[in-house]
Amino acid sequence: MPELPEVETIRRQLEPLLTGSKISSIEVLDPLAVAPASPEAFKRRLRGRAITAVRRRGKYLQLELDTQDTLVIHLRMTGTLTYLQLPMPKEERQRLRLLLHLDNGAGLAFHDTRRFGKAFILKAGDSQRYWARLGPEPLDSSFKAAYLGKILDGRTRPIKSLLLDQAMVAGIGNIYADEALYRAHIMPTRPAGDLDDEEIRRLTRSIKATLKKAIDLQGSSIDTYRDSQGRKGSFQETFQVHRRQGEPCPACGTRVEKIRVGGRGTYFCPICQK
DNA sequence: CAAAGAACCTGGCGGC
DNA sequence: TGCCGCCAGGTTCTTT
Numbered sequence: 001m002p003e004l005p006e007v008e009t010i011r012r013q014l015e016p017l018l019t020g021s022k023i024s025s026i027e028v029l030d031p032l033a034v035a036p037a038s039p040e041a042f043k044r045r046l047r048g049r050a051i052t053a054v055r056r057r058g059k060y061l062q063l064e065l066d067t068q069d070t071l072v073i074h075l076r077m078t079g080t081l082t083y084l085q086l087p088m089p090k091e092e093r094q095r096l097r098l099l100l101h102l103d104n105g106a107g108l109a110f111h112d113t114r115r116f117g118k119a120f121i122l123k124a125g126d127s128q129r130y131w132a133r134l135g136p137e138p139l140d141s142s143f144k145a146a147y148l149g150k151i152l153d154g155r156t157r158p159i160k161s162l163l164l165d166q167a168m169v170a171g172i173g174n175i176y177a178d179e180a181l182y183r184a185h186i187m188p189t190r191p192a193g194d195l196d197d198e199e200i201r202r203l204t205r206s207i208k209a210t211l212k213k214a215i216d217l218q219g220s221s222i223d224t225y226r227d228s229q230g231r232k233g234s235f236q237e238t239f240q241v242h243r244r245q246g247e248p249c250p251a252c253g254t255r256v257e258k259i260r261v262g263g264r265g266t267y268f269c270p271i272c273q274k
Numbered sequence: 275c276a277a278a279g280a281a282c283c284t285g286g287c288g289g290c
Numbered sequence: 291t292g293c294c295g296c297c298a299g300g301t302t303c304t305t306t
Contacts, residue, residue: 003299032283059300076300078284095284114283116300157277166301173299222299223286263279265297280304287297 002075004138004171005214006225006233007059010081013228014108015054017083018063022050022103032115033097045069045121046100058134058170068124073110078224079117082109113224134170138207143169145197145204152192152200159195160188161262163207172207175220178242178267180210187273188266189259213238241267 002010023046028039045067053064061081063071073081084092086107088099098110098119110119122130135151136143151168152159162168163177172180181188184206186199195203219225219233222243226232236243240250245258249269259266 006299074300077298112283113285114298116283118301155276161277164300175299220299225299262277264300276306278304278306281302282300285298287295289294289296290292 002079002219002225003059003173003176004056005176005211005217005235006219006227007056007061007075007171008215009219009233010228011054011056011061014061014081014083017106017228018051018054018102018108020050020052021106023047023100024103025101027099027101028097029093029099030097030112030115033110033112033117034119037120042119042121046071057131058137058166059173062122070122070124070127071119072122073119074117075112076114076116076118078114079110079112080224080226080230081228082111082226082230083107083228084109134166135168136170138169138171139211143204143208145201148204149195149197149200152195155192157192158189158261159186159192159203160264160266162192164262164264169207171211174264174266175222175239175242176207176210176214179240180206182241182268182273183210185273188261188268241269243267 026043026046028034028042031039034042050066051063052066055062055064059074061073065071084107086101086105095111095113096109097112100108155162160177160181163172184203186203214220214235217233217235218227220235221232222236241256244256245267246255249256249272252271254269254271256267257270
């Protein structure tokens with residue numbers, strides 16, 4: 001579920017709450033959440049550590065530690081991170097995978113219904129290599145039409161599949177790929193290498209504008225996404241096409257269609273997008 | 275090497 | 291009401 005805007009929303013909320021606080025103890029309720037590390041090894045590297053910074057790269061949240069290690073968390077489809085006062089009410093321990101106790105009496109809870117989410121410790125020496133796997137941040141100034149044009153060149157995959165490839169651009173997922181392509185008036189199925197310069201410029205601008213607006217609205221809550229205080233985002237109320245099959249296109253009134261692209265449900269306006 | 279498909283999990287929903 | 295298949299915001303491994 002959570003894409004760049006959702007993870008950034010959580011990051012902004014947690015940064016002032018976590019920076020400078022110390023992890024006093026750790027509960028690993030689901031070993032799968034920290035696998036392939038053992039719960040013991042995971043806890044050993046975290047216990048007693050202070051959090052020095054809260055950052056984000058793509059859809060990954062990074063809690064930097066005073067050891068120079070980083071606690072990395074990926075929420076995948078259904079993960080949530082909640083900041084709360086301890087002890088937790090019993091009913092909130094449903095589907096709890098991980099709980100960090102902080103020295104100020106608060107806790108950071110990682111819930112995850114589908115159990116795809118992961119938490120792991122990245123050692124300082126492995127950091128550079130690990131993050132180099134990802135493409136640039138789409139909101140950075142380094143993400144320009146010239147870069148996008150270069151990576152699209154010669155590729156036959158649908159443009160949407162390429163936007164979802166984290167090695168090309170980091171942080172875009174199914175929601176924002178659909179919304180950005182609609183905004184750029186480009187069909188999700190277009191072979192990436194066929195886009196002309198004007199379309200590439202339009203797509204670059206659309207990606208940035210869509211993600212910025214989504215951050216302003218605290219992300220999208222279709223089903224399970226919640227921020228660090230358990231609240232929903234509101235960008236879903238502004239969806240133009242995503243999850244709106246059969247409803248009218250906001251621009252021309254034509255019914256929004258749904259197809260499958262790269263195995264993912266894909267929504268578009270057959271008139272406005274070329 | 276690029277691209278497509280399956281696998282990893284759980285739960286909700288529609289159809290029968 | 292019960293069972294079955296399909297679908298879901300993501301990533302990674304395998305196959306073609």
